[in-house]
Amino acid sequence: MSTDSLVEEALAGSPQALARLISLVEDGDPEGQAVLRALHPRAGRADLIGVTGPPGVGKSTLVDAWTASLRRGGKTVGIVAVDPSSPFTGGALLGDRIRMQDHSTDPGVFIRSMATRGHLGGLAPATADVAKVLDAAGYDVIFIETVGTGQAEVDVVGAGDTVVIVLVPGLGDAVQAMKAGIMEIGEAFVVNKADHGDADRTVAEITMLLQLNPDRGDWRPPVVKTVATSARGTDDALAAIEAHRRFLVANGLLERRRRDRRRAEILRVVESKARDRALDLIRRGGRLDELAERVYRGELDPSTAADELLTESAQSPQSAQSPPSDANRQS
Template sequence: MKDLLDRFKIKETRALARLISLLENEDPNHEEILKKIFQQTGRAYVIGFTGSPGAGKSSLVDQIVRKIRQQNQTVGIIAVDPTSPFTGGALLGDRIRMQEHALDKGVFIRSMGTRGSLGGLAKTTKDVVKAMDAFGFDWVIVETVGVGQAEYDIINVADTTIVVLTPGAGDSIQTIKAGIMEIADVFAINKADLPGADRVAAEVEIMLDHQCDQNKWRPPVKLVSSLTGQGINELLEAIMEHRSNMEVNDLINKIRSERIRSETLDIVNYKWQKKVYKQLSLPGKVNELLDQVTQKQIDPYTAAYSILDYVAKKTT
């Protein structure tokens, strides 16, 4: 394990791939791995692409990656594909669709099967994001499986979430019904070269007029075409504008801190269920440990075990 982490630290791509496999398979050493890499996380900017199947998310990601690489920045891509309920396998087709970047050392593509998880992401997607972040990528892009109404997991991972819609498939109305309006930071109306794209954009704008708080970020609606390249620059600019808005208002640090605190408590709950048979209220010591995690003085797993030990002593 030490040899693997040493090779990971010097940015050996094979070590990254191997480490991700251990995390994805929930190897017995996966907690130790996450502890070791925790201090190096929080540097990459994570963007998520979500939307209905067939909306062209992979092709759009391919175009965005090309633009990012023109700026000489590195990208890690996590493409989540559905796992077959019959064979247990997954058609990991995103590497085929993004084969242009296959030989680019500044791009790393990892396909993941959902393995039965709902919410558009695999259970271990968060851990893989951390691995790519710690490896040193400037950007990490997560493409969800595209399951419509169960796409909400992405907001717990991405700093900016792009909802991809297309004309001619009832996507805009379905999105409104599903409540996905609330998770979008940017709307991308893909296949803008097809009839009806303007109508979809107008419908989304009308819904935003009714739902958006004027004092908060209003998701821009961009017409794009992954086939012709139309609007790709504008889409990347909208992503950058949202990132700038998050950084200027210090929202990104607040959101990330809330996520770390929430993740730590999830670990506590998971361990707690194994060791304790009744619920206990957590005393003041817990908040002190959580503050240490947000300040990166300790990692979430160390904090979780400290909380468990503290409560255990209080109950004896």
């Protein structure tokens, strides 16, 4: 089936076609770029919510409860769950379809597990693109749940309109989160499993830590207690997320945040394409093995060798050739 046909079927509501489009995008397939180009004008309408926190705090259970609440309100939901990678297959080890079985047959919910594939930032490299596909497909709310890697999760701030930090009582998570820099990116805080340990103390700790970082403008991040397994407090937490969106809209910050995201997206693509082109020129130039040997013998340091390769690749006639435009490809 052609890419155009897949796009048409996905926009008409086919989950199978949507899954195939996401696979093309996630795998870095050349057709995936065509998919993103076709869908880009339709994206930018969904609420993007990043959910992060240490392992075992109940992020998936919370997202499950929020999804149920949103569906009762008539909204459609996309879930991008970023899981650790299998060292053998590169695929996701944890299956969020297993953890969210209640929604597996709901046509208004689409769940996609993605692998980090060794990426250190908590988000899989194609996460933003997958969220864009779901956005263009018409889902009202998209949750981006990151792998619980702790200190590396700060990059979720660039993926969502609202970032939710999930913690639990009794494990010193608040202090650890402060050390990791996570406290600075949260726009709403959830203390889950509030029926265990001293939840009130954890709320007080988070509130105190937030007061030590007052440079947040007029928004004061709420701290909400929940017991996600019984959906206790989960609607209050969802209300806090929705309040943050209203705040962004009222102050013109949502558009600014999304413009910043597009700017970062352009830079990410430039970085990726420039790296690929430079490495291709370097490999074809045949100098890499020679310089590696000189570095091994101590005649050069790695930085100087890299500078030589970059200088040579920049001076190569092939580096000045721009790739054919889409119009040229079609002519």
